[in-house]
Amino acid sequence: MNTKAEEPKGTNAADIGKLVLAGLVLVAGIFAYSWLGRDGNISPSVRLLGVLAALVISLAIAAFTALGRRVRNFIAESQFEMRKVVWPTRDETIKTTGIIILVVIVLSLLLGLIDLILKSVILDWLLKLGG
The missing domain is CATH 1.10.287 (Helix Hairpins)
Structure with a gap:
């Protein structure tokens, strides 16, 4: 302050x-x-x-x-x-970026899997039962 x-x-x-x-x-x-x-x-x-x-x-x-x-x-x-800010080293930046890329890939695969499951449930099971 x-x-x-x-x-x-x-x-x-x-x-x-x-x-x-x-x-x-x-x-x-x-x-x-x-x-x-x-x-x-x-x-x-x-x-x-x-x-x-x-x-x-x-x-x-x-x-x-x-x-x-x-x-x-x-x-x-x-x-x-x-001047007070402590900036990360190059090694820390590369490791953190790698972790973020890995998390994004895992989450996108997980969301894709959930989307595929919901699509098959809705299109294959629910619509065939109603029709």
């Missing part, structure tokens, strides 16, 4: 303005991509670079809001928690 003091969750007007500006920059980049593509004079790779630049600029603007700080803190804490 995180023992840090929680930041206030409210959003002020400056943060809202920054988020709106980031959205406008991104929309402008997407609009410019389609607008500049109408004439065919500008190559698609240059237009794509423009959209990527607009995306990077909008993310940079959004990073300086309270929401952006919370996202950065979340990513930093996630990376810290990922």
Whole structure:
């Protein structure tokens, strides 16, 4: 559990303005991509670079809001928690995968056998008795 003091969750007007500006920059980049593509004079790779630049600029603007700080803190804490994970060795992974494949094969054969038994009971015995 995180023992840090929680930041206030409210959003002020400056943060809202920054988020709106980031959205406008991104929309402008997407609009410019389609607008500049109408004439065919500008190559698609240059237009794509423009959209990527607009995306990077909008993310940079959004990073300086309270929401952006919370996202950065979340990513930093996630990376810290990922360092605590004990990953299985290659040998453990291969053995576990083999066991899972074996269980899947056994269960599929068992379900196939149950299906075959039910089919023979219903088609051969019950329908012949009724007909």
